[in-house]
Amino acid sequence: MSRTIVPDTIARQPWGMLVPLMGLVSLGAAVLYSAAGGSLQPYALSHVLRFIVFLGMAIVISRFSRDFFRTVAYPLYGAIVILLVLVEAIGAVGGGSQRWLNLGFMTLQPSELMKPAIVLVLARFYETLPHAMTASWRGLVPAGLLIVLPVAFVAIQPDLGTALAICFGGAVTMFLAGLPMWWFVGAGLSGLIAGPIAFFTLLHDYQRNRVLTFMDPESDPLGTGYHITQSKIAIGSGGIFGKGFGNGSQSHLQYLPEPHTDFVFATMAEEWGMVGGYFVLFVFAVVLTWGTRVARNAPDRFSSLLAAGMTATIFFYVAINLMMVMGLAPVVGIPLPFMSHGGTSMMTNMICIGTLMAINRWSSRPKSIS
């Protein structure tokens, strides 16, 4: 241990990941400042404040012990499922789709919390599952039920994006837990068969339209294809260096739908160009690589599964959002982590980061203590 003037607790933080992340949040704040027409209100300031608050929260999370995580896994999962049921009940009373729970001081979207929670509960489940049973039905069915229960509630809200995110986080965790490969291949194949059937029977009209539009956005340039087309125009017209800060016409003249949330990347790319886009990709690469490294260096099965699942959850957000704004995926309401304006998404992602930081702390501790 080298002696430095920097306190040990600060020096131990994973600055190699945190500094680029702060850069990304700052860029996000700048974009939101521009999207608000050159004003800190209502997006940019709250964006930065939330990041600071949730970073504090992440640091607090990172101080928790492994046993604490293990202990809270099932109770937390159960609590969130109850919240989901509650939301559904209130929604049914209030009429229409309901995703929010008004806690008085903030609105809480329990489905968001389920994303890290599903990873946590599955990591806990596979840790306690006898190794020999991993490849048996006992490794699959309880885990599957753990996933299906919240997904069902989220899907009937209906919130396809979040449901998919929960599935993805759970599936990646199961995959890494070492379930037999051919189960996944089989599931993939049946998915290929069931997908079209579900498409025509289970999906809502607007969801079906989004998928169809994604296939051929120009078919309905003023309807559902409008979002994708305008987003591509924003990104493409930015060119390499962009139109300059505050000069994005697509976002400022409201051609771009949701320029501060789902399509924040397009807003950014119009003004900052491809250079800005590559910076965003670079930061995500740094964060995800760090997350993967944390998972691989994790001291035990629970923490490695937890870390890998958290990384996958962040990745899912990033990949789906960016593919959507660039016209590679249908429009699903998934914000871009650390850039989109929105408290719940920031909180979920910072929980993931905080958990990763905690695991990072566990693994960097002397072995003797663990």
Place this chain on the structure above:
Amino acid sequence: MKINFRRLIQPRHVSAGTLRNSFDRRSLVVGGIQGGIGVLLASRMAYLAIGQNEKYKLEAESNRVNLSLIPPRRGWILDRFGTPLASNRADFRVDVIPERMVDSAHTLATLGQLLSLTPIAMQDLEDKIDKSRGFAPVEVASGLDFERFAAVSVRLPDLPGVVTQRGFSRYYPTGSSVGHLVGYVGPASAEEYEKDRDPVLITPGYKVGKDGLEKYFEKDLRGKPGARRVEVTASGRIVRDLDTREDVPGKTIKLTIDAGLQDYASRRIGLESGSVVVIDCTNGDILAMASMPSYDPNSFSDGIGRLEWKMLSDDDHVPLRNKVLRGLYPPGSTVKPMVALSFLEAGLDPNESVVCNGGLRVGNRVFHCWNHHGHGQVNMLKGIYQSCDVYFYNFAQRMGMDPIAAMARRLGLGQEFPLPVSGQSYGTVPDPAWKERKYGKPWAVFDTVNATIGQGYFLVNPLQQAMQVSRIASGKKLMPRLIHGAHDAPPESLGVKQEHLDLIHSAMNEVVNGRGTAGKARIPIPGVLMAGKTGTAQVVGLNFGNGKGGQWKHRDHGHFICFAPFDNPRYAIAVAIEHGGGSGAAYPIARDVMTYLWDKQKAMEVLEGFEKDWGGTAQQRLEARYRKYATEYGVGAPAVSPEQENLAVQQAESTAEAQQPIVRDAQSPAPEPVAADNPAPPPSPAPAASPSAAAGTVQTPGTPQ
């Protein structure tokens, strides 16, 4: 084939070590997939931002910038003194573009309420929208006050397809007085747009010329549209103006018309159906060409509504016909100075005389003079001023038809003049060759007899009448001019001997100021003597009536041609009154119009006296009639299909062929107003055209008052 099911179902040996290995391998795979998607995203980004940059830049620009054409201000039409006959008025207007409306019923209802449109206006608007092609704008209202304009403007985001505009609209200060002369403007029809693909035609608020000079000079009057580039939001709200290119107004067109005279002449026609043409005898300038009744071009510019159509089609005076150019009439006795001139040319001694006993026996037939009592000894002078038919029957037989027809053509009858108008009906100057060609029948004696008194096949339009009298007056081959300052060569001489002209002039002077048929036509200007010739043209045979009373449609046409001063001709006038009951309906109008040229004050006093009885000026009467129709019919007027519109216009324009039945016999000349035995014509269907017409009938020949 034997499948090892045990191998498939039986789990492998799993331990902490194998799981750890599996995790390591699989996390690499997951990381690899993540990296792969990262590369995919990076290359997609490069493709959009570099490869397709041009395309998307263009699309972003076309999103952002909205180009709108500013309709050019139409060129003004001025009279010879620079008074506008057609100008532009600053205007607030509202249009709709039908195909951009989402819920048209709702939008129109909202507009109707905001603009407080009457049910009649709403009905016309719906008719127009039904007829329009979706992309072409339809006028909802123009000439709005700012309040109502602003009320619509602020609601534009909720009213897709509605366009508000501050622009200019056409304005005709004298309204119906210039209707036929200037024409009117209206939104371009689909056919017009197909012919001329100028995008300005479908710019909201742009109007094309539909008739008259507006149509003829469309290209000159149009100008070049301006353009306004504005930055707009996705919802169409204008953020700011980027740049504006001013429109280039159309060319101004200056006419030879005297606006005051034109208006006076139009109003002076009063309740009659007829026309007045005034020619400057020095150069052929048309100072006025009025045709009444007319329409108000101001009210036509937003399209012709159902009620307006009903008014037009109910009116048997054919307000859609420009009677100066399209009206064809037998000229009656107004041809007599021309016929006499042809006699002189052919060598007839003007002192040679004939005795008129009220008729002339030719073979076994008797051709009557209009004055059945006879004129006694008649020479050329008396033949003209007493309009003695027998004199002309007699010498026409000796001279033959050909020199008469030749003189008629020399003086401009039967001619189509090179004028910027949408069409002329040029009528007929009959001669043997023409009859042979047209009907394959030989020329008969009664044809000559009919022609010398301006009946039979003879058909002329009022403009030709005016040119005839101006040529007789000036002795020059004047051509009518409508465009001011056209540098034509000075008119050449007609080649008629001055002494012949002097004789005709003094005979025509005698008509008005001596012992002639139009003593009441003297103008109240000291030192200015007007020379003229009356004409009464029969419309139906005498078996229908005497041409003075009875059905309006059966009354005689009244003509009067004149010029003044008789010894130094300056102005020539031709007046034609349809079914006026004889020339008595025509010459008072000519007298007052001529008076106006010397003393406006005096002429206006006379006119204002008449207008008190008529119920206001022509414009006021038109408006009153519209109000009456609006209360009477409301929205009950029948819809008009485009075919009906075309048919109505065609009927108004086609005057030539229908009026020429084959003449098989001599026509009896219509009585001249001064005949002692002639009953006074009862008032026209509309009140008597001129009070003096009645008074004139009791005059004794040769005793002018």
